[in-house]
Amino acid sequence: MADLSIDFAGIKSPNPFWLASAPPSNSGMQVHRAFEAGWGGAVWKTIGTPVLNVSNRYGAWHYGGQRMLAINNVELISDRPIELNLREIADVKRNWPDRAVVVSAMVAPNAEAWSEVVKRIQDTGADGIELNFGCPHGMSERGMGSAVGQVPEYLERITGWVMSAASIPIIVKLTPNITNIVVPARSAVSAGANALSLINTINSIVGVDLDTLAITPNIGGKGGHGGYAGPAVKPIALNMLASLGTDEVVSKSGLPISGMGGISTWQDAAEFLLLGATSLQVCTAVMHYGFRIIDDLCNGLSNWMDEKGYATINDVVGQSLHRVSEFKHFDLSFKAVARIDQDTCIKCNLCYVACNDTTHQCIDLVSAAGKVVQPYSYDVRSNGKDEAINTRPQPVVREADCVGCRLCYNVCPVDHCIEMVEVAPEHPSTTWNEILQAEPEVTEDWEAMKAYRERNGLHIH
Numbered sequence: 277m278a279d280l281s282i283d284f285a286g287i288k289s290p291n292p293f294w295l296a297s298a299p300p301s302n303s304g305m306q307v308h309r310a311f312e313a314g315w316g317g318a319v320w321k322t323i324g325t326p327v328l329n330v331s332n333r334y335g336a337w338h339y340g341g342q343r344m345l346a347i348n349n350v351e352l353i354s355d356r357p358i359e360l361n362l363r364e365i366a367d368v369k370r371n372w373p374d375r376a377v378v379v380s381a382m383v384a385p386n387a388e389a390w391s392e393v394v395k396r397i398q399d400t401g402a403d404g405i406e407l408n409f410g411c412p413h414g415m416s417e418r419g420m421g422s423a424v425g426q427v428p429e430y431l432e433r434i435t436g437w438v439m440s441a442a443s444i445p446i447i448v449k450l451t452p453n454i455t456n457i458v459v460p461a462r463s464a465v466s467a468g469a470n471a472l473s474l475i476n477t478i479n480s481i482v483g484v485d486l487d488t489l490a491i492t493p494n495i496g497g498k499g500g501h502g503g504y505a506g507p508a509v510k511p512i513a514l515n516m517l518a519s520l521g522t523d524e525v526v527s528k529s530g531l532p533i534s535g536m537g538g539i540s541t542w543q544d545a546a547e548f549l550l551l552g553a554t555s556l557q558v559c560t561a562v563m564h565y566g567f568r569i570i571d572d573l574c575n576g577l578s579n580w581m582d583e584k585g586y587a588t589i590n591d592v593v594g595q596s597l598h599r600v601s602e603f604k605h606f607d608l609s610f611k612a613v614a615r616i617d618q619d620t621c622i623k624c625n626l627c628y629v630a631c632n633d634t635t636h637q638c639i640d641l642v643s644a645a646g647k648v649v650q651p652y653s654y655d656v657r658s659n660g661k662d663e664a665i666n667t668r669p670q671p672v673v674r675e676a677d678c679v680g681c682r683l684c685y686n687v688c689p690v691d692h693c694i695e696m697v698e699v700a701p702e703h704p705s706t707t708w709n710e711i712l713q714a715e716p717e718v719t720e721d722w723e724a725m726k727a728y729r730e731r732n733g734l735h736i737h
């Protein structure tokens with residue numbers, strides 16, 4: 277059995293799964309129950325300055341019959357008194373010495389306030405502190421949250437104050453509401469932080485109610501931007517994680533990264549580890565399905581690691597990072613084409629329509645008699661009827677014309693019915709960067725590009 281335990285900047289936990297700082301980690305009772313269920317750690321809901329929260333504070337984005345593909349919130353930090361939180365943190369840590377208890381904090385932008393909150397948190401016996409420089413919707417007006425995370429100089433200065441007051445590991449949590457995540461991450465490195473975490477929530481409005489015309493969620497007739505999280509944000513989080521893992525300064529610093537943003541399944545968790553995360557935080561999936569998902573997360577990850585021959589989490593961390601590249605380095609001669617498995621195809625024609633209307637018009641509809649025929653519109657009344665399916669024409673890819681864009685593969689509703697098959701390259705391997713170096717005029721002038729194509733037998737259709 278794979279060993280799931282981690283040592284994250286000196287913070288140890290029996291598995292890499294921590295509750296993210298959010299409603300699931302809002303009280304001692306909840307964190308206690310999460311630990312009983314098997315969670316490896318918890319980042320306490322952010323504590324700090326007095327606040328008041330509003331009703332109707334969580335919006336959600338549902339799509340295609342699936343509930344809560346993303347959550348959106350205008351919740352502030354903990355509205356429970358700081359003394360109560362600190363007492364409960366100390367109590368949880370006393371009872372769970374083997375679990376990671378990290379405390380998220382956010383206070384006014386002055387050295388005394390930060391020094392005081394750091395000392396009070398340390399007195400609880402907590403294992404680490406996470407600096408919340410990310411909330412996009414609240415406290416910015418008070419110079420906190422993303423007001424700090426979006427200005428690398430502020431982030432560096434405040435992290436510096438914390439580092440000089442702290443004797444336990446400090447994690448800087450980054451906001452995704454910024455053009456280039458590497459810039460604030462480098463500031464955290466230069467301020468001496470012990471670790472990074474990402475992503476906090478993304479600015480969003482989840483919708484407008486078409487009956488009342490109110491913004492969703494509606495708070496007494498008003499609504500506004502809130503923080504977006506959950507499965508829908510995972511691709512953004514993965515990209516930001518990979519950006520840090522491939523950045524010279526951040527990766528050379530060796531700071532561990534706690535990854536979050538859309539982790540719901542063990543597969544998501546494995547992807548975050550492969551792109552460089554050492555610990556994993558979860559919020560929305562817990563808000564959707566409860567603490568019990570920890571069993572699936574741990575069992576699934578452990579089984580997958582066994583299958584792949586990974587003995588420890590450290591063996592997995594960053595294994596896909598060397599594959600992260602840029603367009604200019606991609607091999608322009610690489611070629612894949614779409615192939616349709618005629619036996620599993622249900623002849624819905626989605627691939628035909630997608631290719632014909634939007635990409636390269638290289639799927640033919642072939643009748644039972646073997647003739648290429650014109651499409652006819654889909655008749656919902658025939659849905660599922662064998663005779664209708666059997667009389668529909670079969671889509672067939674003209675491979676010579678297929679550019680391998682992968683759209684048909686993406687729209688096909690039947691798993692593995694369309695496969696993208698790598699075929700022998702028709703041209704010698706080359707990258708855009710190599711063309712730029714050897715023949716820069718080709719990259720600047722359409723006539724030169726035309727000549728280049730003719731010389732190399734490249735036909736665009």
Ligand SMILES: Cc1cc2nc3c(=O)[nH]c(=O)nc-3n(C[C@H](O)[C@H](O)[C@H](O)COP(=O)(O)O)c2cc1C
Nearest residue numbers: 296297298322349475476505506537538558559560
């Ligand atoms: C309702 C809600 C409240 C949150 N409150 C906090 C908070 O107090 N402090 C913080 O650092 N992040 C907070 N977050 C952000 C989460 O910690 C996490 O960064 C984000 O939800 C992404 O993870 P997920 O996709 O697993 O939800 C909150 C998120 C949600 C949805």
Ligand code: SF4
Nearest residue numbers: 631678679681682684
């Ligand atoms: S891969 Fe693109 S070009 Fe090729 S058949 Fe599919 S949709 Fe058409």
Ligand code: SF4
Nearest residue numbers: 621622624625627688
């Ligand atoms: S989308 Fe898939 S199932 Fe539908 S016709 Fe094309 S190959 Fe067949």
